[in-house]
Amino acid sequence: MSERKVWFITRPERDPRFHAEAIRALAEATNQFTTKWQGNREAHKHFEKVLASRGLKRNNISNDGSGGRTWCAMLKTFAYCYIDHEGNVKPTKVGQSLINGIKEYENVKKQILTLQIPNAYFLESGFRPKFASAFHIRPARFLINLVQSSELDYYITKEEITYFVLIAQHDNQIKNVIKQISTFRLSNEEDKEALRQEIAVEYDHRARNDHAARDYFQAHSDVAHTFMMLCEYTGLVEYLRGEAILKIDPDLNKEAKEVISYYDERYPFNTRYLISSERMAQSNGLDVDSYKFNKFGKIMPANNQLKIKNKIESVINRIPNALELSNEELLSHFIPVFGPREGKKIVNDLIIEKPELTTIPSEFVEIYLGELTPSNFEKETLKILKAIGFNVKYQPQINGTATEIEIFVQYGEHCGIIDTKYYQSGFPLSQNLANYMGSEYIPNYLNYGNSPLTFYGYITSAKYTGEKKLQSITTLAKKLTGHHIEGFLMQREVLIGFLDFCLENNLTIEQRVHLFIKAIQNKGILHFDTQDLFI
Template identity: 25%
Template sequence: MLNYWWVTRPKRKLNSIPEVLTTFADMALDQEWQGQRNAHLSLEDALEQAGLKRVGERRDQTGGGARTYKAWVASLGLIFTQESTKQIKLTLAGEAIMAGESPVEILKNQVLKYQFPSSFSQSRGVQVSSRFKIRPFRFLLRLLSDSRLGFYLTEEEIAKVVITEAENEKEDCYLNVVDRILQFRNYGDSCLAVDFFEVYKPSKGEGSKDHPFRYLTDISNTIVNWIEYTQLAKRNDEKQLVILDDKKQEVAEILVTVPPFIDRPEQHEYFQRKFGIDPKHTKDLRNLTATKTITHKIIAEQKIKQAFITESLKSPIGKITPSLVDKITEQTGIDNQVVEETLLKLYPRGAIGSFMSEYFEMAFRGRDDATEFELATVELFKTAFDFKAEHVGPIGLTPDVLVFSDSDKYIGILDNKAYSKYTINNDHRNRMVHNYIKTYGSGQKYPLKFFGYIAGGFGNNINSQLKSIVEETEVHGAVMSVSNMIKLVENYSSNGYTHAKIKDIFTVDRQVLLSDL
């Protein structure tokens, strides 16, 4: 019995979940799983071949690695075992990811619903203590919203205090955890119980004399990675977990509404189907009892899905193009016409949302991966907004990105800054005023209508810094966080936006807010 929060972690980040899920669906969907060692070994091989699991000599030939990955996707409510057939099925959330919906939105929904007890937490080999009745990630968001804690948590505080002492969502428990975190900040390990390692025993094989807390800090690190994937919070430069500035309102709205716990965790199929409801549904009304004959067409379709989702995580796909069809044909060996027809049927609008997790991460990586961030912005303006766009940064004394609107006959210039708190320093201001705007402000095919900065986040003085450039150059501009850039991508097609709307957004002469979108 585990007397602390626990999440399975074949990988500590959720980025590869869509690929693991598609690999799993290819190998095991609609198949019986329990006791089928050959199926487990085949999935292990497939995960290794896809680069999702490290290749290495296995200690045994029982398929244990595959079962760990199966537990991972099950723990997030993406699959379940059907009681009547013992076959693996996708939940609605799993289906949504396979259909090319934004995995960030789907998994954010799943992470926020994640609870103890669950079908997974009560399963054999896990068995989290029954004293826990809590939605751990909602609880963490509440702590991160608390001024008494300075609106931050550290991984160490989560490891040594939160995951051991936060057992329910009642007010007295919450206040006790807040008080214990403050004690820990003042007194460190000396405030922990004398019998800490007896009360919170590590699971078999997770203890270490050299690093006695590692089993807890490993869990804490994974939990922080999961909450970062939701794009609601991020570790800052001091390694403190904080809610992102432009997500504070969303978090507040999440916490205002307290949904009921999902009941009957002991009934696996019932619980998983309820847990696995995606944001577009309120109930799972599917009848999954009809058996399917696995045909060559179904197998081909599954392989095409798998290849497409892998590609969609690497770069934004706004539509099905001949080059994409050729690439997937080469990868799968399936007839070009079959690939094209399948992609047009399953993903007629592409799957831009799948790339947004990677784009979000790029905005916080600093200068090392700055070029990737710039190139990704070029691709988003092309695929999501239908602009012509060029990566002009390498030319020198030029902005990173130049965008052209043939429909509205204007150009815009953008600089990407991969920082969590970007400020326009004097050097950057001078470049924008005297180089970038001067170069593109005249003598171009179309007039320059805006300049802008896209970054992970911005410093407190960003609006006044931007305004000084506007006043000196008489060119309008804006700064936009990566979170709001992602929201703009989501809104563009669904809300019928045009290039005129893009120009309006990037000419507000301040930081773009969610309300502007």
């Protein structure tokens, strides 16, 4: 199937003024999100009925519940809800705020201005075709930035949006799109038609014929119309429907730019789609009263020189939980880069203001989930385990002799050994490796820490097999040591997603470690049970 190269948005309801009513209807239809959603066509049809009873859609209920799924898809697009690992639809913080009637306008405005491609819904397996991998754009912000351009006389037409804006894939293409639109405006009708035809054929994969441009416009102009309505809702631009123009009063342009600048600082591009669609939805679905950790957090250097600032930012973005660290702990990250003298001065000069909410820097997410060497994978994994709350030891030695185990962790009476496996094509836990863990690693490290070893695990860069071998390791180790020691397999996406959840929800070190240890049950860890934390 061809990749999607043009912006798209699910739009059973184009007007964002009714987003709050839609999520409330979903809450009612699912008995306050307790009814299983995935694969439950009766629940989907019931959602349609509730929408119809509230006057949000026509009273024509589909036979298979497709209408309900479409409305739910719209709500997922704006991160008001998501599907959890059990197939239930769950509200995000912003979705729950809308249900409770809290700051409805500001919360919907925030979701419009933080909407991005890719996002949680666009990455779901059921969304087809997928967007091209190059997409890295916030559509509403991009469109509003265009309208704010004096080169375009502070307006843009629906036709220009359809042909030139909807094909933009990156936030940094503003100048290029302005240039394309300016050229289009100065062209004669023959040249304009040639431009329309060229775009239609390249981006919509249609046959080259006399109707390609017209077909393209008919297929995508309603998406342009929907984004024009979304942008108008923010109050930053005006949609003149009769003229099919999105515009801004030049006298209000400065104020609008300040709002966009504020959003750029507070809500940078979110990379948690690399972790999972669920984690992405939870992060992108924060309400306006939750502080989103931006790429520099609230840590700012007293020295404002741009090059030094960028270098300091680079160091901080390699730390998953910088805001939790003391000056002494931060020093260990700055000294290797700046040396002891300058490193100490920089750390002492940092102005640290604790935000209401901290999360892992997006740059760290991209690094950890990107291509790494096996050695770097070990070291980045070590950082995450340390940030969770464990005391960590890298490549621990027994009697001064180096061994093959990468990481030893300890918290209170809990001690564990962790083997990292960086295999791009997936890690198969073979019987040979299982025997080695049970007969060598576990006996060797049994009494390495302050307490006997209580668990072991494998953290992998990709999918794994051999989950049943974990029990055989436990059985072998007990035979040799007399201790019952259980283990786990876990992909790196699950590990970093767990830390991100802990930071976002302000969990204590004790709570984090408790959840981690609780999940170790001789099986692969796909998610962590956090429900009892919020009861």
